[in-house]
Amino acid sequence: MRCVLLFLCLFAFAQTADAQQLWTPAELAARPGEERAGRLGTPDPTGPARSEPRLALPPLPQNLRGSIRRVDTGGEKLVALTFDLCELSDQRAGYDGALVDVLRAHGAAATFFLSGRWMRSHPERTLQLMADPRFEIGSHAWTHGNFAVLSRERMREQLDWTQAQYEQARDELEALAAAKGMPEAAAAAPKSIRVFRFPYGRCRPEALEMLAGMGLAAVQWDVNTMDAGKRAPEAIARDVLRLARPGSIVLAHGNGNGHGTAKALESILPELKARGYRFVTVSDLLASGRAVTSHECFDSRSGDTALYDAIFGEGVTHPRRGRRE
Template sequence: MDHFYVFSFKKRRRYFTLSLVLLLAAGFFIFQSNILGSNASDEVALTKGSVEEPNIALTFNISWGEEKVHDILDTLKQEEVQATFFLSGEWAERHPAIVEKITEDGHEIGILGYRYKSYVEQDLEEVRRDLFLAQEAFEKLGFEDINLLRTPSGRFNEEILDLAESMGFEVVHWNINPNDWKNPGTENIVDVVMNDTTNGDIILLHASDRVKQTASALETILPGLKSKGLNFVPISELISQAHADIELIE
């Protein structure tokens, strides 16, 4: 009988150890999947923040138009939500007053390239020039330290990530996308965001004139996500938390 119980204890201990190793490995894999890159040592793009904190980032892309953004800003102000706006340099040059309004309302600014043209469809020198033009455009508007970059159309490869890193940019992607630019219906936009959003998520929305349902969807989304215990933070804060997690895991 003694031999039987000793064997059972050792066997259970082996199972427990194996289960623990598998659990840790799964957790590491899930965390790494939140960073887009070919491997852990490569330059990466953030697509999700820390799952340990109930913080999320609401982001907007703007590359053209000047009408819809105002309703969106009004709704954000009413709900006291800070967001991050990724603006194309060309658009910012044409609408400096709106850029000023965005920052006056306490929102964060990121770069969406200069001309809204996919980087993977250009050679690397064209991409470099586009980024320089974007930097110059924002510097002329008084923004000399923007380091957040979302690539036009969200497409990139390892070379683009390397280039962005060498120029001091943090590339920011997303993992919640209701495709509001397609105007799929206010209820559809709300359902996607409310059903899918959880700790650390980055939500992609648009504030260009093509969107016709985003402002009304926000009237439900903003209080709804708050009621789930989620906090809206700027992308820079989400990045800080993600970097802290990377240091902890290493």
């Protein structure tokens, strides 16, 4: 029995090591200034090379329909850390490599919700996240569209384009892994995205119904780091440690919109581990218990994200100067 366990441990280590051997430690590490975002002179409305995904997922089971707030794990101390990497059509968002470095240093699993356009503008970083077996990739729509405002056709476009871009990235990951003689390094990346996060935390019944039909679980959160508000790392860590409970889904940002997130993680990760928590991907969390769902999308109380409709409208571009951002 001891030999079998040793073999399984070595096999798991080899799988992780193979994935990371596609890049050197220096290539994986954070690069100074990479987290900074920039605005484009004019919005870019173009989509991916292929506008429709090849694969179609089966519709969601009834227990995963609706807006998923957290998971009832029966008391098992599991937490899903999630990071949004948003990119609107009038910007090139950043990549917060420092927080990814912290996650890897602690061996912590996490889910990254990527805008499809972010995948296109950050091709190598996308492949690195996909290849890491500790990480899961979710969809954050093509250009961060507001699903409470967009037409049905525009909602479907935001979803399909992101799925198609992911499939293209996965093809590129497979080709890279094969070229380096380690095809198993691409195995960590599923063939299709299965989880989704609504931009602005906004949705409507028609959007939830569309996602359920496409087999995409709509993942909200019950712990918001509020890291986009330029909060001190100590305040972020304090609130996460106070609010996290078994089955929590924690929201943060990895596209440079987060402030102090990496430093906060340096306190959050060891403290939650000391309390007996394990970090899992959203999909693993959903498989561990009963999803706690709502018929609407919100941050901490009903209707509290509705203000973004007036500020951002369809949400794919930033507000004009003089309007609140």
